[in-house]
Amino acid sequence: MKKIKIGLIGFGTVGAGVVKVLNEKRASLKASTGLDLEIVRICVKHISSKRPVEVAKDVLTSSIDEVLYDKQIDIVVELIGGIQPAKEIIMEALRQGKHVVTANKALLAECGAEIFGLSQKLRLAVGFEASVGGGIPIIRSLREGFIANKIDLIYGILNGTSNFILSEMSEHGTQFKDALLYAQKLGYAEKDPSFDVGGIDSAHKLSILALLGFGVFAAQDSIYTEGITDIEQSDIDYASENGYAIKLLAIAKRRKEGVELRVHPTLIPKTHLLANVGDVYNAIFVRGDLVGDNLFYGKGAGSLPTASSVVSDLVSVAAGIAAGVIPCITPVAGTASAVCDMSDIRSRYYVRFTVVDKPGVLSKISGILGNHDISIATVTQKEIKSEKPVPIVMMSHEARESDMAAALRIIDELDVIKSKTVCVRVEE
Amino acid sequence: MKKIKIGLIGFGTVGAGVVKVLNEKRASLKASTGLDLEIVRICVKHISSKRPVEVAKDVLTSSIDEVLYDKQIDIVVELIGGIQPAKEIIMEALRQGKHVVTANKALLAECGAEIFGLSQKLRLAVGFEASVGGGIPIIRSLREGFIANKIDLIYGILNGTSNFILSEMSEHGTQFKDALLYAQKLGYAEKDPSFDVGGIDSAHKLSILALLGFGVFAAQDSIYTEGITDIEQSDIDYASENGYAIKLLAIAKRRKEGVELRVHPTLIPKTHLLANVGDVYNAIFVRGDLVGDNLFYGKGAGSLPTASSVVSDLVSVAAGIAAGVIPCITPVAGTASAVCDMSDIRSRYYVRFTVVDKPGVLSKISGILGNHDISIATVTQKEIKSEKPVPIVMMSHEARESDMAAALRIIDELDVIKSKTVCVRVEE
Numbered sequence: 001m002k003k004i005k006i007g008l009i010g011f012g013t014v015g016a017g018v019v020k021v022l023n024e025k026r027a028s029l030k031a032s033t034g035l036d037l038e039i040v041r042i043c044v045k046h047i048s049s050k051r052p053v054e055v056a057k058d059v060l061t062s063s064i065d066e067v068l069y070d071k072q073i074d075i076v077v078e079l080i081g082g083i084q085p086a087k088e089i090i091m092e093a094l095r096q097g098k099h100v101v102t103a104n105k106a107l108l109a110e111c112g113a114e115i116f117g118l119s120q121k122l123r124l125a126v127g128f129e130a131s132v133g134g135g136i137p138i139i140r141s142l143r144e145g146f147i148a149n150k151i152d153l154i155y156g157i158l159n160g161t162s163n164f165i166l167s168e169m170s171e172h173g174t175q176f177k178d179a180l181l182y183a184q185k186l187g188y189a190e191k192d193p194s195f196d197v198g199g200i201d202s203a204h205k206l207s208i209l210a211l212l213g214f215g216v217f218a219a220q221d222s223i224y225t226e227g228i229t230d231i232e233q234s235d236i237d238y239a240s241e242n243g244y245a246i247k248l249l250a251i252a253k254r255r256k257e258g259v260e261l262r263v264h265p266t267l268i269p270k271t272h273l274l275a276n277v278g279d280v281y282n283a284i285f286v287r288g289d290l291v292g293d294n295l296f297y298g299k300g301a302g303s304l305p306t307a308s309s310v311v312s313d314l315v316s317v318a319a320g321i322a323a324g325v326i327p328c329i330t331p332v333a334g335t336a337s338a339v340c341d342m343s344d345i346r347s348r349y350y351v352r353f354t355v356v357d358k359p360g361v362l363s364k365i366s367g368i369l370g371n372h373d374i375s376i377a378t379v380t381q382k383e384i385k386s387e388k389p390v391p392i393v394m395m396s397h398e399a400r401e402s403d404m405a406a407a408l409r410i411i412d413e414l415d416v417i418k419s420k421t422v423c424v425r426v427e428e
Numbered sequence: 429m430k431k432i433k434i435g436l437i438g439f440g441t442v443g444a445g446v447v448k449v450l451n452e453k454r455a456s457l458k459a460s461t462g463l464d465l466e467i468v469r470i471c472v473k474h475i476s477s478k479r480p481v482e483v484a485k486d487v488l489t490s491s492i493d494e495v496l497y498d499k500q501i502d503i504v505v506e507l508i509g510g511i512q513p514a515k516e517i518i519m520e521a522l523r524q525g526k527h528v529v530t531a532n533k534a535l536l537a538e539c540g541a542e543i544f545g546l547s548q549k550l551r552l553a554v555g556f557e558a559s560v561g562g563g564i565p566i567i568r569s570l571r572e573g574f575i576a577n578k579i580d581l582i583y584g585i586l587n588g589t590s591n592f593i594l595s596e597m598s599e600h601g602t603q604f605k606d607a608l609l610y611a612q613k614l615g616y617a618e619k620d621p622s623f624d625v626g627g628i629d630s631a632h633k634l635s636i637l638a639l640l641g642f643g644v645f646a647a648q649d650s651i652y653t654e655g656i657t658d659i660e661q662s663d664i665d666y667a668s669e670n671g672y673a674i675k676l677l678a679i680a681k682r683r684k685e686g687v688e689l690r691v692h693p694t695l696i697p698k699t700h701l702l703a704n705v706g707d708v709y710n711a712i713f714v715r716g717d718l719v720g721d722n723l724f725y726g727k728g729a730g731s732l733p734t735a736s737s738v739v740s741d742l743v744s745v746a747a748g749i750a751a752g753v754i755p756c757i758t759p760v761a762g763t764a765s766a767v768c769d770m771s772d773i774r775s776r777y778y779v780r781f782t783v784v785d786k787p788g789v790l791s792k793i794s795g796i797l798g799n800h801d802i803s804i805a806t807v808t809q810k811e812i813k814s815e816k817p818v819p820i821v822m823m824s825h826e827a828r829e830s831d832m833a834a835a836l837r838i839i840d841e842l843d844v845i846k847s848k849t850v851c852v853r854v855e856e
Contacts, residue, residue, distance in 0.1 A: 021576055021718060025576055029575070029576065032575070033575065129573070134719075135716075135718065135719030135720065135722065136719075136722060137565075137568070137569045137572070137573025137574070140565070140568060140569070140572060140573050141565040141568070141569065141573075144565070144568060144740055144743070144744065145557070145565025145568050145569075145737070145740050146565070146736065146740070147457070147460070147461065147739070147740050147743050148449055148453055148457065148735075148736050148739040148740060148743070149736055273701075273704065273725065276701065276704060288563075288736065289732075290449065290563065290732040290733060290735060290736035291562075291563030291564075291726055291727060291732070291733045291736045292563065292726065292727045292730075292732075292733060293725075293726065293727070294563065294564060294724075294725060294726035294727075295723065295724070295725035295726070296722075296723070296724060296725075297701065297721075297722060297723035297724075297725070298719055298720065298721065298722035298723070299719060299720045299721070299722075304717075304718040304719070304720075305718060305719045305720060307576075307718060308574065308576050308577055308716065308718035308719045309573070311575070311576035312572055312573050312574070312575050312576060315572070315575050315576070316572060323751070
């Protein structure tokens, strides 16, 4: 039986999960797959740190070179995250003839073209099932299961932290700030939560899905990205009264001219399957021309779900090594669609204005909207007996993004407007 | 570029879908995978029948031998369904050194051990993604994505026809009979719907999932199978009042002693993701020790979704042929768990008695239940001003199946009982 030797770089939450899984399941995986996966080296920052799982002392090293230039190592697993030094580690591992498995969504989103370009040239595998959706086998499903489909639409709840916060706000009436604090207390949000609540993590993952579904390399800065920090409890309430939930969606949508790629809070009907995805769960809705609508749901993060995906890649790559062939086809941006300009998208909008309660305000606002070709579907203004500014909530018919942006720029300059207007796109 | 030659046996709904997909997408698949998939022979009953898709005249044949013994054919796609002659066709195709792709769940459920046994011996592939869940990539996900997981639980809504009927009953208050007629009118149910509404189709699919998840070969007659024909509108209403939906579930559950395999109508909380799977959709809920809870949702039948899965198998097998290795590992019943005896399972139960409305009836029934160690959680008896028999609806605490069966046998003999008692298991 062929022993496949693995070098791990990074021994944090996911790394510890991978070690634990291979410690406990090496024998059963050997029985079911005929492959013997052995971790021979783990590169860590501090050798003496306490670890949640047991490893032989001589496996640990603080020298990356002892992984990259160890000739016995077949597969390098990169789990340190971030762009550098992760990028140089992966590129050098490939140059050294090693296959790579990674969970690094930021790196693949930013430098996927280079990394996949090199791996293809050298005929080596890059496994990245763990980079999107934690334990959900979405990469495999898009690459293999749906291979015969033209993908028309992907909606993803790809960030567990944001989904947890929005779920808390929606189920318990919690304010954003408190929901974030609670998420941090539970370990669901980092001290600096900006990547998660700012939508950047979702955009990284969307970039990877867009490569598989639409054949386009899109770095995060080419994806319109808006987080959930402006969403207030009242927005969730108004949305709910109108039959909608608010979710942070990563959206990839095929259009004639190319593909729309965007991440933003979105009103979706409560009857949509995604509306009922709560807690830290992830879900990805995929529409293909043959399969129609599909949904994948599961834990999008965490040590063991992510390790499950890393090990599934290790098995695929190892099977290829054992058979003497390139283990998996790396994605090609063959059908490369262009990314559409955000200002050209069309959408319905939920808009909440904060205004001084005096005659003529509504007519002023709706006049400006009308001048920009935006027609109003519903308006809600509740009687509030106070001197404070009051909210006016509108749902528009379909309008052009650039028109809405222009109208709001003018409206937000009016002296009757007391805070920045909140505008959330709607998907039906 | 290697041309992979395919022989199709059966040209019905799914066969026509496969031909259509390969007609339209052969070039784009060639570009994305480097594989050229060509259908060189289609075996049909009547050559002169009208077809919904175009094929070259000389591709059609009515002789199976012209597929099985054509040396140029690499892969045989079996799409005629049923046990014979499908079984002999597949076995002979393997003996002739051909790989096989099939959507035949009944055959794999009944004769999987033989077919997979032969394919393993001969080191040939049998692809069967299309046999469960139509276009949903559930086979691939269980075999590869979750390879490192111990699967603890599978709940499947695996039969679109039954799900459509139950959804109609629940959403529109339709009676079973009318919902079935409507399903037949829409082409969702066959003239003889017994395989679908009787749960047999679900049991076939569960057998395949059980092989992948639990390593057990279980023919349909070793799976407890109960259909939806006894469910009345009132059961759906009572369930709903208690916060439950009724779904036809195929259940595989790991226990210490083995694996529970059963198909029956089931009360599940309305908040469960499966409760909101409507229409003809399928969904499969999988719990693994690493990934936790996952859900896969999509179209479980139909020409194009099923063809999508057949073609995904064709690509995998063809890639293996091109690389010169066995394309995919056929499942091994290596960890072979035993199938648990149905009488040993424990469950909560929903029970509807139809009784004569006179004093002492409730006490008689509850006495018999108590004697069988069944304790009652809730009772509903509504006042009905008529001479007709009245329903008493109970939800039990967890009880043993054999105790419930014994109690109902005695209760149904009572002269105050006017129809066979309806008993539906509950999963939380």
